[in-house]
Amino acid sequence: MKRTLIRISIIIILIFLGIFLYTIGKEHKVLIDNIDVTVNDTYYISDTNYNVWVNNQEIGLLEKGKRKVAMVVGKNHKIIVQEIKNNELIGEKYEKMFNLKSNENATINLPAMINSADIWIKKQADI
Amino acid sequence: MNKRSNLTKTMNPFEYFLINFAVPILITIIVIIAIPLSGLSWEFLIRELVIRLSRDSFLILALLIPIIAGMGMNFAIPLGAMAGQIGIIFITDWGIVGMPGLFLAVLISTPIAILLGYFAGIVLNRAKGREMVTGFMLAFFMNGIYQLVVLYGMGSVIPMKNSSILLSRGYGIRNAINLLGIRQVLDNLIAIDIGGILVPIATLLTIALVCLFIIFFRKTKLGQDIRSVGQDNEIARSLGINVEITRILSVSISTILACYGQIIFLQNIGSLATYNCHDFVGVFAVAALLVGGASVRKATISNVFIGVILFHTMFVVSPRAGKELLGQAQLGEYFRVFISYGVIAFSLALYAWRKRVEKENERKKTMAAKRSIVVNND
Numbered sequence: 089m090k091r092t093l094i095r096i097s098i099i100i101i102l103i104f105l106g107i108f109l110y111t112i113g114k115e116h117k118v119l120i121d122n123i124d125v126t127v128n129d130t131y132y133i134s135d136t137n138y139n140v141w142v143n144n145q146e147i148g149l150l151e152k153g154k155r156k157v158a159m160v161v162g163k164n165h166k167i168i169v170q171e172i173k174n175n176e177l178i179g180e181k182y183e184k185m186f187n188l189k190s191n192e193n194a195t196i197n198l199p200a201m202i203n204s205a206d207i208w209i210k211k212q213a214d215i
Numbered sequence: 216m217n218k219r220s221n222l223t224k225t226m227n228p229f230e231y232f233l234i235n236f237a238v239p240i241l242i243t244i245i246v247i248i249a250i251p252l253s254g255l256s257w258e259f260l261i262r263e264l265v266i267r268l269s270r271d272s273f274l275i276l277a278l279l280i281p282i283i284a285g286m287g288m289n290f291a292i293p294l295g296a297m298a299g300q301i302g303i304i305f306i307t308d309w310g311i312v313g314m315p316g317l318f319l320a321v322l323i324s325t326p327i328a329i330l331l332g333y334f335a336g337i338v339l340n341r342a343k344g345r346e347m348v349t350g351f352m353l354a355f356f357m358n359g360i361y362q363l364v365v366l367y368g369m370g371s372v373i374p375m376k377n378s379s380i381l382l383s384r385g386y387g388i389r390n391a392i393n394l395l396g397i398r399q400v401l402d403n404l405i406a407i408d409i410g411g412i413l414v415p416i417a418t419l420l421t422i423a424l425v426c427l428f429i430i431f432f433r434k435t436k437l438g439q440d441i442r443s444v445g446q447d448n449e450i451a452r453s454l455g456i457n458v459e460i461t462r463i464l465s466v467s468i469s470t471i472l473a474c475y476g477q478i479i480f481l482q483n484i485g486s487l488a489t490y491n492c493h494d495f496v497g498v499f500a501v502a503a504l505l506v507g508g509a510s511v512r513k514a515t516i517s518n519v520f521i522g523v524i525l526f527h528t529m530f531v532v533s534p535r536a537g538k539e540l541l542g543q544a545q546l547g548e549y550f551r552v553f554i555s556y557g558v559i560a561f562s563l564a565l566y567a568w569r570k571r572v573e574k575e576n577e578r579k580k581t582m583a584a585k586r587s588i589v590v591n592n593d
Contacts, residue, residue, distance in 0.1 A: 106322050113306075113315025115396065161312055214376070 111163060116188045116214075118142065118158045118165070119195040122150045127207050132199035139177060140198075141168040150198065163187050169198055184208070234569075238562055239508045242525045242554075246532065253535035260531060262412045267527040268520070269402065269418040270483040274476035275500045275519045276425050277469050281346075282514045283433070284465035285445030288501045288559075291335045291350035291466070295473025296493035297361045298328035302474075303397075303481055304369070304388060304489070308377045312396030314404065317482060320397070324474050331357065332470030336463030343448070347511075347563075354497055362490060388489050398485035418479065425472065426516050441465050445512075495555075502526060502555040505562040512566070529554060 120142075122134045140147040142158040143165055149172060150156050164187045171179040182202050188194055191214045201208035233240065250260070274292065281289040302324030306316045335353055342349035369375050370386030380392050402415035432438045443451040444461045452458050477496065481487055504514055507522025533550045 102322065106319060109315040109319040109322065110309065110311060113311040113313055113319060115310045115312045 111190055113161060114190050116160050117193040118160055118167075118188075119193075120147065120150060120156045120158060120167075120198065121195060122152050122154055122198045125197045125200050127197075127200050127205040130205065132197070132203055132205060134199045137172050138169045138198055139172045142166070144168075160188070163189075167196060167201070169202065234565075236508050237565060238505055238558055239521065239525060241561075242506045242529060242558070245554075246525060246528050249529065249532040249536040252539050253532040254539065255532060255535060258411065260528065263531045264524060264527060265412055265414055266483070267530070268523050269415045269422070270480050271476075271500075271503070271527065272422045272519060272523050273425060273479050274473060274496060275503050275523060276422070276429065276516070277472035277476055278500055278504050279429055279514050279516070279519070280432070280441065280465045280472075281469050282509070282512070283438075283445050284441045284462055285448070285512070286339060286346040286462060286465065287511045288347050288504070289350055289466065289469045289473075290347055290497045290501060291339070291353045291357075292469060292473035292500060293354040293493045293496045294331040294335055294357050295328050295470035296477035296496045297357060298324045298331055298470070299474040299477035299481070300324075300487060300489070300493060301327055301361075301365075303394065303478060303487055304365070304380070304392065307380055307392055307394060307396065307487075308375045310377065310396070312400075314400050316397045317400055317478065320478050321475060324478065325471060328471045328474035329467060332467030333463060335470060336466040339466055340459050340462055351497070358493070361493075365489060390489055392487045392489060394481060394485050394487055397482045399483060401479060401482055418483075421479070429516065437461070437464065495552075498555050498559070499526075502558045505558050510562065510566055 120140055122138060124134050125132050134152040137149060137151045140150050140156065140158075142160060145158075147156055147158050164185065167184050167186065169182045170177050184201055186194065186196075186209050188211065192211045193214055195210045195212070197205075197208055197210075274296075277292055277295065278289050281287070299320070302320035302322075305323050306320045311319050335350070338353055339346045339349055364373075366387045368386075369388050370381045375381055375386075375388075380389055381387065382389055399415075401418050401421065402413075404417035405415075405420070407414050407416055433442070440451070440456045440461050441464070443454060443456055444458050444465075448458050451461075473496070477493065481492070503522040503526040504518055505522070506526045507518035507520070509515070509518035509522070530551055533554075534548060537550055
């Protein structure tokens with residue numbers, strides 16, 4: 089009886105370990121848009137270029153009207169954005185945290201994010 | 216128990232050394248001739264050796280336990296390799312990357328390896344005395360089942376999310392899968408640059424852990440049971456050891472280690488040739504172990520590392536040496552396969568010859584003893 093219980097416990101621990109590894113190792117696609125957007129009847133304009141970092145890794149220059157892709161791993165992430173003009177970083181840094189479930193990808197809109205719009209990130213289920 | 220057999224007791228030490236280490240001596244001579252012919256630099260050779268040592272040693276270590284159990288060379292290790300590949304396919308489909316991906320592949324493939332090892336153990340128990348050829352055939356048989364599952368089952372019966380790894384028809388896995396997500400994650404986990412050569416410390420530590428496990432395992436009750444079964448089945452049975460279960464366990468452990476070895480191999484390579492990556496796993500691993508001085512009855516950890524160094528040095532230098540010598544680099548490729556099978560055939564023939572001579576010597580001794588008893592009675 090005791091041996092059976094130990095074996096069942098080991099199997100349950102391994103299942104939870106598998107779920108944990110799946111969650112922390114899952115790769116997500118994050119699309120970062122520097123384009124005009126309307127959120128709750130408010131129109132946000134993309135009028136400048138930004139330098140983007142995701143999880144302290146530099147994604148690079150994102151020009152107005154363009155999109156870049158960042159691949160992130162795990163659940164919790166951080167995006168940092170700073171305006172760039174003539175190859176120089178100017179202005180303040182905008183930082184936001186976001187988390188993604190195991191089956192989610194995301195699209196972030198920079199003008200909405202910088203202006204602290206309600207919906208600056210859209211999450212889609214992984215098909 | 217005498218360390219040296221009847222055959223070698225009467226020989227001088229030099230003859231004993233030559234017979235016992237015929238294969239490594241032959242390969243060493245080939246390597247010594249081929250290295251200057253190839254024109255490769257020592258730095259390149261050492262770098263390649265370090266990579267191959269870290270990539271291939273684990274798979275060869277998986278062969279040791281069945282040898283201790285008296286089951287000869289486990290040609291059925293491709294079963295473990297296939298289990299590892301199935302784990303890798305699943306984590307690639309789910310998009311799990313990095314070390315978590317590697318561990319998840321290990322977690323998924325372990326029950327598959329246990330099942331396949333158990334099945335292999337049952338089959339090999341019904342083929343006592345013919346384990347090696349049975350294992351060889353078993354690997355071919357399981358290859359067919361693996362290909363059926365991967366080519367037709369995945370994407371149809373087994374749901375797969377990632378269409379980039381599926382064939383254009385919608386089911387079946389592609390011939391080659393990119394493993395960028397787990398490429399060299401273990402190798403780069405702890406890596407040290409020594410004189411321009413990146414040494415994968417984490418992988419080498421993993422291999423060291425397996426060596427310690429094998430050393431420790433030999434001292435456990437199960438390890439001692441396996442040794443007893445390897446020495447004599449009937450005596451082990453009379454001691455109360457369940458010979459059949461012990462043999463199944465030894466093959467299962469070997470299959471599980473082969474599964475992990477294949478995962479380590481694939482993370483180093485960074486891509487998976489879905490349908491033929493596991494084809495030569497058994498042959499090359501066995502050949503490397505034999506090149507290292509092991510025999511069908513006896514193999515040690517040092518045989519593994521000597522074998523990897525010699526066998527893979529030959530692998531690296533033979534295409535270039537073949538090109539310099541005969542103008543064809545492709546010859547080197549054929550030469551590798553020829554040497555692999557040749558080494559196995561030569562070792563098995565040598566082993567069979569030694570057994571026959573020992574039997575003959577025993578028979579002569581028994582006859583001489585009987586004659587002397589008759590004379591004394593007269």
